[in-house]
Amino acid sequence: MNVIVCMKQVPDTSEVRIDPETNTIVREGVPSIINPFDENAIEAAVQLVEEHGGKVTVITMGPPQAEQALREALAMGADEAILLSDRALAASDTLATSYVLSCAIRRIGDYDLILCGKQAFDGDTAQVPPGIAEQLGLPQITYVIGLEVVGDKVRARRLLEGRYEVVEARMPAVLTADKHMNEPRRPGLKSVLAAKKKEIPVWDAAGCDIQVSSCGLEGSPTRVIRTFAPSHEHEGEMIEGDPRDAACQLVEKLAAAKLV
Amino acid sequence: MDFAFTEDQELIFEAVRELCDEELKPKADEVDRAGEYPWDSVRQIAEMDLFGIPVPEEYGGLGMDVLTWAVVGELLSTGCTTTGAVYGAHMLAVYPILEFGTDEQKEKYLPPLATGEKIGAFGLTEPGAGSDAGAVSTRAELVGDHYVLNGTKIFISNGGDAETYVVIANLHPEKGTRGLCAFILEKGMEGFSFGKNEEKMAFHSLSNRELVFEDAQVPKENLLHREGRGFRVAMTTLALGRIGMAIGAVGLAQAAFDAAIEYSQVREQFGQKISEFEAIQFMLADMATEIEMARLMSYKAAWLKDQGGDFEKTAAMAKVYASEMCSRVTSKAVQIHGGYGYTTDYPVERYMREAKLFEIVEGTSEIQRLVIANRLLRENRLS
Numbered sequence: 153m154n155v156i157v158c159m160k161q162v163p164d165t166s167e168v169r170i171d172p173e174t175n176t177i178v179r180e181g182v183p184s185i186i187n188p189f190d191e192n193a194i195e196a197a198v199q200l201v202e203e204h205g206g207k208v209t210v211i212t213m214g215p216p217q218a219e220q221a222l223r224e225a226l227a228m229g230a231d232e233a234i235l236l237s238d239r240a241l242a243a244s245d246t247l248a249t250s251y252v253l254s255c256a257i258r259r260i261g262d263y264d265l266i267l268c269g270k271q272a273f274d275g276d277t278a279q280v281p282p283g284i285a286e287q288l289g290l291p292q293i294t295y296v297i298g299l300e301v302v303g304d305k306v307r308a309r310r311l312l313e314g315r316y317e318v319v320e321a322r323m324p325a326v327l328t329a330d331k332h333m334n335e336p337r338r339p340g341l342k343s344v345l346a347a348k349k350k351e352i353p354v355w356d357a358a359g360c361d362i363q364v365s366s367c368g369l370e371g372s373p374t375r376v377i378r379t380f381a382p383s384h385e386h387e388g389e390m391i392e393g394d395p396r397d398a399a400c401q402l403v404e405k406l407a408a409a410k411l412v
Numbered sequence: 413m414d415f416a417f418t419e420d421q422e423l424i425f426e427a428v429r430e431l432c433d434e435e436l437k438p439k440a441d442e443v444d445r446a447g448e449y450p451w452d453s454v455r456q457i458a459e460m461d462l463f464g465i466p467v468p469e470e471y472g473g474l475g476m477d478v479l480t481w482a483v484v485g486e487l488l489s490t491g492c493t494t495t496g497a498v499y500g501a502h503m504l505a506v507y508p509i510l511e512f513g514t515d516e517q518k519e520k521y522l523p524p525l526a527t528g529e530k531i532g533a534f535g536l537t538e539p540g541a542g543s544d545a546g547a548v549s550t551r552a553e554l555v556g557d558h559y560v561l562n563g564t565k566i567f568i569s570n571g572g573d574a575e576t577y578v579v580i581a582n583l584h585p586e587k588g589t590r591g592l593c594a595f596i597l598e599k600g601m602e603g604f605s606f607g608k609n610e611e612k613m614a615f616h617s618l619s620n621r622e623l624v625f626e627d628a629q630v631p632k633e634n635l636l637h638r639e640g641r642g643f644r645v646a647m648t649t650l651a652l653g654r655i656g657m658a659i660g661a662v663g664l665a666q667a668a669f670d671a672a673i674e675y676s677q678v679r680e681q682f683g684q685k686i687s688e689f690e691a692i693q694f695m696l697a698d699m700a701t702e703i704e705m706a707r708l709m710s711y712k713a714a715w716l717k718d719q720g721g722d723f724e725k726t727a728a729m730a731k732v733y734a735s736e737m738c739s740r741v742t743s744k745a746v747q748i749h750g751g752y753g754y755t756t757d758y759p760v761e762r763y764m765r766e767a768k769l770f771e772i773v774e775g776t777s778e779i780q781r782l783v784i785a786n787r788l789l790r791e792n793r794l795s
Contacts, residue, residue, distance in 0.1 A: 338459070
């Protein structure tokens with residue numbers, strides 16, 4: 153059972169601020185972490201391989217410093233890591249990124265499952281994993297909170313609002329992990345130190361048969377028109393006290409506002 | 413002189429800091445109030461391989477040096493003093509086995525201690541043998557292929573919860589300290605049981621139990637070092653323990669400082685943050701300066717040990733300075749918090765109570781001064 157995990161290094165969102173003047177994200181001095189949902193995907197992959205044998209390969213597209221995130225994934229139990237790094241890939245949008253990752257996945261070749269976090273903490277689009285599935289012509293199951301492998305099929309529980317559905321797909325398939333899927337392990341120091349010594353190959357666009365016109369700025373149809381921090385002109389109001397009184401007050405307010 | 417840590421050390425410290433911030437610190441108060449041995453936290457640091465830091469790789473550890481062990485102890489103590497104390501007391505069993513054990517003893521006892529599968533403890537103190545460590549009255553007698561132990565140890569950290577014990581007993585009382593021997597005991601050995609768990613002014617969840625030996629049967633091969641070398645084993649272990657205590661005090665003082673500098677920038681009086689008052693600023697400055705001084709002394713003692721140098725005096729200086737510093741700093745942290753600092757709503761009152769321990773255990777401040785003075789006079793004897 154070979155599992156590929158696509159992951160992304162993101163700024164630690166708990167420390168991100170928006171510059172109110174320029175409306176851009178202040179990245180200086182903000183530590184980088186593995187996208188939290190990707191940690192769930194890595195954990196799920198490691199557990200699958202612990203149970204069924206095989207290997208976990210983690211791959212990320214990013215600048216050279218993304219190697220740090222790959223080492224953290226190796227410490228968590230991934231067997232191999234690949235850094236996809238090339239100037240030609242910079243500024244790729246979600247369409248281009250899914251194309252690039254699918255090319256790299258083809259190069260890796262032998263796999264049964266592709267796991268991703270359900271979305272990245274910085275962009276929050278959730279578009280790349282379905283994009284990969286499309287590019288590779290594979291079935292996809294998103295928002296997975298649990299999975300089991302039965303023969304050549306994967307059966308997953310998919311979280312929806314207030315309920316979940318059980319979906320089965322033939323492997324290979326692309327699955328995206330929700331945070332409720334598992335509790336990512338905190339790697340022991342032995343694994344951390346061993347991961348530091350591992351070789352991490354760096355792949356470029358040419359090596360993966362990536363058409364440069366389909367990635368980077370040129371291959372990205374998405375245009376960001378403006379980024380801004382939402383203003384908070386309407387303050388929320390807390391109604392405190394006895395639940396019954398509070399409910400009555402709420403109804404009065406809603407009625408006054410002609411909302412009920 | 414190079415104050416830089418290696419890349420591996422930085423990786424380890426960063427991982428430990430994260431563990432402390434995310435897991436240990438948020439539940440430190442709860443751990444203390446529970447009054448039960450902190451197995452959850454112990455398991456967490458075991459899973460992170462922290463107990464294996466000073467153990468060679470061939471015995472399942474990380475093979476790092478004493479300095480690395482000490483800095484991790486400091487960080488743990490900042491996060492959760494109780495967990496830091498468990499980590500420190502564990503080493504008092506690991507270290508003598510490492511230093512004096514035979515290959516067989518190391519192969520048998522070190523791997524489970526390195527993984528934290530088994531916790532260690534060190535038994536020297538007795539009702540009548542505290543500062544006067546040589547006055548140990550627990551008896552050992554060689555009967556056939558066993559040493560038979562009789563007597564009682566008290567205040568033993570990790571006592572009852574640990575599986576592996578290094579215990580000092582006297583085989584030839586008439587020879588005084590030259591009759592002392594060190595033994596490795598395992599929980600469950602015939603005649604070895606546990607008595608009272610002390611109730612203390614702080615560290616409520618750290619076990620400090622009596623070890624009771626009633627014709628305890630210790631296999632002959634569990635003698636550590638040689639017959640009559642128990643005092644040396646004990647003194648060597650305590651010397652290293654002083655580094656652990658010094659660094660534990662530094663870690664605790666750091667936690668108190670962190671709380672105080674944060675509070676000073678939140679609390680307002682007379683229309684301004686109290687951190688804007690010079691009286692508070694001077695306290696903060698003194699606290700940080702003293703912590704840094706104690707930290708440097710402790711690191712130097714650990715470094716000397718790693719260089720194979722004589723670290724005994726430096727470790728004693730670090731221990732007495734750091735522990736007394738810790739009492740001053742934690743007291744100032746309460747002062748900065750004012751009335752709130754005296755309540756149990758804030759952790760600083762606990763820090764202040766915990767600080768006192770460091771001035772007493774593993775050689776009181778007075779014993780440390782004796783050790784230092786003896787060395788000074790020996791080094792400076794007039795001809």
